[in-house]
Amino acid sequence: MTLAETQNDASNNPFVALNYEPALESLGDDYYDEVAAAEFPQHILRWRNDALLPRLGLNPQLVTDEDFIVAFGKFEGRKPLLALRYHGYQFGEYNPGLGDGRGFLYGQVRGTDGELYDFGTKGSGRTPYSRGGDGMLTLKGGVREVLAAEALHYMGVRTSRCLSLVETGLPLWRGDEPSPTRSSVMVRMSKSHIRFGTFERLHYLKRPDLSKRLLDHVIEQYYSKIATEQDKYALFYAELVKRVAELAAQWMAAGFCHAVLNTDNMSITGESFDYGPYAFIPSYDPYFVAAYFDYYGRYCYSHQPLVCKLNLEMLQEPLKSVFAQDDMESGLSTFDEHYHNEYRSLMLKKLGFEQLSISDGEELLKATIEFLKMYPVSYHHFFAEMASSFSTKWGDNASDILRDSEIGQSLGATELFVNWSGIYHRILTNLTPEEVEKIGKCLTRYNPQTPLLRPVIESIWEAIAQENNWQPFYELLEKIRSGQ
Ligand SMILES: Nc1ncnc2c1ncn2[C@@H]1O[C@H](COP(=O)(O)OP(=O)(O)OP(=O)(O)O)[C@@H](O)[C@H]1O
Numbered sequence: 001m002t003l004a005e006t007q008n009d010a011s012n013n014p015f016v017a018l019n020y021e022p023a024l025e026s027l028g029d030d031y032y033d034e035v036a037a038a039e040f041p042q043h044i045l046r047w048r049n050d051a052l053l054p055r056l057g058l059n060p061q062l063v064t065d066e067d068f069i070v071a072f073g074k075f076e077g078r079k080p081l082l083a084l085r086y087h088g089y090q091f092g093e094y095n096p097g098l099g100d101g102r103g104f105l106y107g108q109v110r111g112t113d114g115e116l117y118d119f120g121t122k123g124s125g126r127t128p129y130s131r132g133g134d135g136m137l138t139l140k141g142g143v144r145e146v147l148a149a150e151a152l153h154y155m156g157v158r159t160s161r162c163l164s165l166v167e168t169g170l171p172l173w174r175g176d177e178p179s180p181t182r183s184s185v186m187v188r189m190s191k192s193h194i195r196f197g198t199f200e201r202l203h204y205l206k207r208p209d210l211s212k213r214l215l216d217h218v219i220e221q222y223y224s225k226i227a228t229e230q231d232k233y234a235l236f237y238a239e240l241v242k243r244v245a246e247l248a249a250q251w252m253a254a255g256f257c258h259a260v261l262n263t264d265n266m267s268i269t270g271e272s273f274d275y276g277p278y279a280f281i282p283s284y285d286p287y288f289v290a291a292y293f294d295y296y297g298r299y300c301y302s303h304q305p306l307v308c309k310l311n312l313e314m315l316q317e318p319l320k321s322v323f324a325q326d327d328m329e330s331g332l333s334t335f336d337e338h339y340h341n342e343y344r345s346l347m348l349k350k351l352g353f354e355q356l357s358i359s360d361g362e363e364l365l366k367a368t369i370e371f372l373k374m375y376p377v378s379y380h381h382f383f384a385e386m387a388s389s390f391s392t393k394w395g396d397n398a399s400d401i402l403r404d405s406e407i408g409q410s411l412g413a414t415e416l417f418v419n420w421s422g423i424y425h426r427i428l429t430n431l432t433p434e435e436v437e438k439i440g441k442c443l444t445r446y447n448p449q450t451p452l453l454r455p456v457i458e459s460i461w462e463a464i465a466q467e468n469n470w471q472p473f474y475e476l477l478e479k480i481r482s483g484q
Pocket residue numbers: 097098099100101102103122129130131132133134135136137260264265273274275276
């Protein structure tokens with residue numbers, strides 16, 4: 001063995017050396033299958049998420065690219081790798097043939113914040129759940145998931161993040177990409193990979209004992225504040241309803257369409273994950289559909305809150321073997337209120353207001369949506385222009401609002417814009433100069449200047465596909481991080 005190889009083997013790899021907790025593993029092998037990772041012809045590190053390393057107690061400067069490759073491309077020195085078992089409702093149909101078909105749970109680590117985190121792979125090879133699939137992730141799919149998770153995170157959405165993306169050198173054939181296309185393996189850091197569908201499988205197998213064991217584990221690990229309460233199950237479900245309602249509101253405010261809200265893509269922690277055919281909406285179109293295979297628009301933009309609520313309702317079926325359904329019904333009845341409160345609060349922040357009376361807030365929000373719905377205005381550019389052109393002078397005269405911007409120039413004379421800017425102006429006149437001053441900062445904080453619209457992603461991918469030029473990808477990630 002050469003010196004370089006000795007230095008790069010798994011035994012002194014900082015990721016392999018982390019203190020892994022066998023949290024899920026200790027529940028017994030009814031929940032997973034032990035699998036092996038695929039061996040790849042090539043390992044090129046394309047993305048390392050240094051922002052996550054301090055939470056693992058690691059100093060990014062002391063972690064080499066080779067460390068990432070050995071741990072998260074070659075998967076050396078880590079066992080057991082667990083393909084998790086789950087089922088799910090896909091587009092309304094129950095599918096008992098699911099499970100981690102191209103990924104596994106690499107390990108679970110306690111962060112410096114005291115929370116338990118999963119490292120889960122995507123594109124790491126075949127498992128007993130691959131069905132006809134190759135177990136792989138396209139490089140474009142990996143690039144898209146990295147971008148979505150980062151963009152959503154910096155827009156305040158509770159989301160998983162990607163820890164690494166390694167190109168793996170295999171030609172893949174896909175119906176939705178020019179093929180052969182390049183392959184990759186991604187490692188995701190998330191709260192948990194336990195899905196609604198994990199419980200649906202246990203119900204399908206008529207194993208209430210396994211459901212209870214798993215639910216106790218979920219509450220202990222991810223709902224620890226209520227773990228010792230007498231009515232912990234009811235409290236858990238109510239808290240899950242709140243988290244999912246807030247998540248749906250976060251997607252809606254971010255102008256994000258997840259596209260595949262099947263129950264196997266719903267996390268039991270209420271965190272957002274699995275970014276496949278997603279899209280950020282180009283304009284405010286309630287019926288915008290992101291996935292080409294969503295023929296009937298089931299998961300269109302505006303259906304997301306409703307679908308989330310329905311998925312929560314369907315989760316009652318497998319959970320009712322553990323606790324009373326009545327308790328769940330009362331939890332579910334709070335969904336709408338949680339959703340609307342979060343949505344209103346987030347949208348008002350996008351409009352520059354950390355705080356506003358409910359009546360002013362409702363009126364402004366209604367007028368904003370009416371305007372955005374009626375005209376072919378880019379949803380994201382509207383808010384980006386608010387942020388880039390805000391002036392404290394807007395309080396002096398309603399006609400100054402967005403006057404010099406593209407939107408103001410083209411639509412400033414329309415009835416709905418005049419109505420909207422009149423309301424905005426009236427609100428400003430009721431604020432103190434200090435409060436008006438804060439609006440600019442709030443607008444900048446909540447509205448990215450470079451929204452992750454499809455043409456942006458496509459141009460990034462073009463540079464990679466045509467010239468293997470990764471610079472635009474890194475530059476975009478830097479813009480996302482810095483809010484430019
Ligand atoms: N190329 C593939 N090979 C094998 N199985 C696959 C492949 N693509 C998807 N699957 C399986 O199809 C099902 C649905 O896939 P979906 O795209 O929702 O999940 P995923 O993206 O693979 O993983 P995750 O939900 O963790 O992001 C899952 O069981 C998944 O493992």
